[in-house]
Amino acid sequence: MHKVASDPLVVREFTSGLYLNAVGLVTAKNRTVLINISLDKRIVDIIDAVAQMRGLPISGFLTEAAQNEIREP
Numbered sequence: 001m002h003k004v005a006s007d008p009l010v011v012r013e014f015t016s017g018l019y020l021n022a023v024g025l026v027t028a029k030n031r032t033v034l035i036n037i038s039l040d041k042r043i044v045d046i047i048d049a050v051a052q053m054r055g056l057p058i059s060g061f062l063t064e065a066a067q068n069e070i071r072e073p
Contacts, residue, residue: 044058
């Protein structure tokens with residue numbers, strides 16, 4: 001992290017008001033668990049369509065979406 005934070009290009013971004021946030025990495029390589037959730041059918045249809053466009057199963061798409069939202073305190 002120090003190496004990145006001391007990079008001149010990163011320092012320039014810091015001084016312009018941007019900041020660096022360390023986020024824990026969660027991977028899908030851990031043990032898989034089957035869950036049962038209820039969602040609005042329209043939402044599921046949209047998730048399915050977007051997942052197909054990205055070449056992912058619904059579970060893969062939801063995993064990526066969750067990883068993008070998870071932040072360590």
